[in-house]
Amino acid sequence: MYLHGSSQINELGHLEIGGVDTVTLARDYGTPLFVYDMALIKKRAYEFQTAFQEEGVSFQVAYASKAFSCLAMFQLTNELGLSLDVVSGGELYTAIQANVPMEKVHFHGNNKSREELEMAVTAEIGCIVVDNFYELDLLQQICREQQKTINILLRITPGVEAHTHDYISTGQEDSKFGFDLESGQVEQAIEQSLKSDELSLLGIHSHIGSQIFETTGFVMAVEKIYQYINTWRNNLQFIPKVLNLGGGFGIRYTEEDAPLPAGHYIKSMVEVVKEKSLEHNMAVPEIWIEPGRSLVGDAGTTLYSIGSAKDIPSVRHYLSVDGGMSDNMRPALYQAKYEAVLANRANEKTENVYSIAGKCCESGDMLIWDLPLPKANHEDILAVFCTGAYGYSMANNYNRIPRPAVVFVEDGEAYLVIERESYADLVKLDRPLALAVK
Incomplete structure (x- = not known):
């Protein structure tokens, strides 16, 4: 047992x-009754934070709240010094009711409604992860109406497939999420964002899937992104200040599962970001991750x-x-x-x-x-x-x-x-x- x-x-x-x-x-x-071990949640959060601190880089660990959302959970993650990733107006509303500092909130989703984006802009959340051109246009319009500027990341599909179930694999080219890297959509979205007075483009977001037990996919995604950075720098004078590498870190459900310790994932990610930044003669960006399952699953x-x-x-x-x-x-x-x-x-x-x-x-x-x-x-x-x-x-x-x-x-x-x-x-x-x- x-x-x-x-x-x-x-x-x-x-x-x-x-x-x-x-x-x-x-x-x-x-019964049925869900029972959460608070000490284990705290331990998991500490493991991710400590791993980044040991690597000596700027970072944010954001709890991916789609895994489990409620007032108490949001209050706990805030006490632990985590940022918060929401994917709907309901999750954002819960964060507001839980008194989560809005500058720590990131908003994801492939089809955010006008009402959801208006709520996010009104609340002045920390960042919106923009998923497509429709959203990019709509967000600009809402910001103009409210006379506000908001920070954004652009979600990309790096063309990297994680070794996971088809339903929870999101980094491949054929995905409902994000701007396609290969076709030039990302460069077009960067250009539009940089020209906007309402949008402050912080960087790039990539998420390759869930329940991942190795680091190869994360390393490949970083390497793929850096292949394009010179083009963005030369053509658009854009260098990402933030690189969000998503989540998807696996947990042990049964004896068949063999997840890595949090530090292994973080060390591999940070090492390749440092290496590629040095190769491209650029500063190491702030690295964000979004663990959800790996914080609360077990x-x-x-x-x-x-x-x-x-x-x-x-x-x-x-x-x-x-x-x-x-x-x-x-x-x-x-x-x-x-x-x-x-x-x-x-x-x-x-x-x-x-x-x-x-x-x-x-x-x-x-x-x-x-x-x-x-x-x-x-x-x-x-x-x-x-x-x-x-x-x-x-x-x-x-x-x-x-x-x-x-x-x-x-x-x-x-x-x-x-x-x-x-x-x-x-x-x-x-x-x-x-x-x-x-």
């Missing part, structure tokens, strides 16, 4: 996270109550839990794999192999196939590890299932940071036909 962060098995044989018994958490807050655990069971002789043993694709879309979306234990009987030897089914009315609602466990009983608590990224943030109300609660734990204390949805919450925006607005 591989335990992450502060997780351990206590004297009762129960899984404990942050000094809090998960059986107690399930009793007090119900810090999150989901607790479920086991309900029905189904045995098909010589075929499969099914166990059903009180959640599923309504709180974890990743297995259905891209066949993500997880490890899990019985939280209330964590020391017992495995006897059977079960497949863990969700409660949604879909044959594809399967959380884990072929999981070794002790003989499971009705109302045992199943703890699924590493659900901290893209679990709650993708949670939905399919089958009108309320979204779970979320607690943070540290030093023996539990903090309810998101309440469980009620059935009343599910219908609060509904309007009976007799009262429906035409």
Whole structure:
């Protein structure tokens, strides 16, 4: 059994996270329940920051909040000295409500609406990562209307494909994200940005994918960018002050995964940036990264109550839990794999192999196939590890299932940071036909 962060098995044989018994958490807050290990989040943030400090370069570490967003999470990342990457008006609004300093906020997205850009400009956020020419034109127009100037980065597709799932690979030329490097779109976007009185072009953004276990892709992306810098310098007198290399650093979901320590990624990135800057006789730019999953992924655990069971002789043993694709879309979306234990009987030897089914009315609602466990009983608590990224943030109300609660734990204390949805919450925006607005 591989335990992450502060997780351990206590004297009762129960899984404990942050000094809090998960059986107690399930009793007090119900299931499904997301449990976040605050100490592990802090440790991950410190690892990235320390790695940059040791390399002696200017940097920003921005939490990619699409992994998991809420007021408490934004407050925590701000306390840790992180910047914040948002990708929607909702995430930006949450940042505003959490009193995150707006100069630390970066706004991403391939189709930002006028309303979202107006919100960002009004709030005077630190940077907008511009994704396409439509956005470039619209942002200029909004800034003129508000008589403001805003910092921007240009997102590019460097033509580098990370070794990851097709759905989470974003750096290749054929991508919905960013300006294409090969066709000259980036140079055109740089020229337009430099001519604008409303836009202050800081530099370039590149993101090659997610759940990456090697540094080769990041190095290749930097090398590709620097191939064009001389052209930008000679033709446009532009040298990037900021080089944002995105995120995508992998975590361990199962024993098949072998992520590198944070320092390995950072050291490789910084070394190639320093080397190429020296070759081109230019100052080393400020380096930004955007870890999301690698900050919160393995810090999150989901607790479920086991309900029905189904045995098909010589075929499969099914166990059903009180959640599923309504709180974890990743297995259905891209066949993500997880490890899990019985939280209330964590020391017992495995006897059977079960497949863990969700409660949604879909044959594809399967959380884990072929999981070794002790003989499971009705109302045992199943703890699924590493659900901290893209679990709650993708949670939905399919089958009108309320979204779970979320607690943070540290030093023996539990903090309810998101309440469980009620059935009343599910219908609060509904309007009976007799009262429906035409």
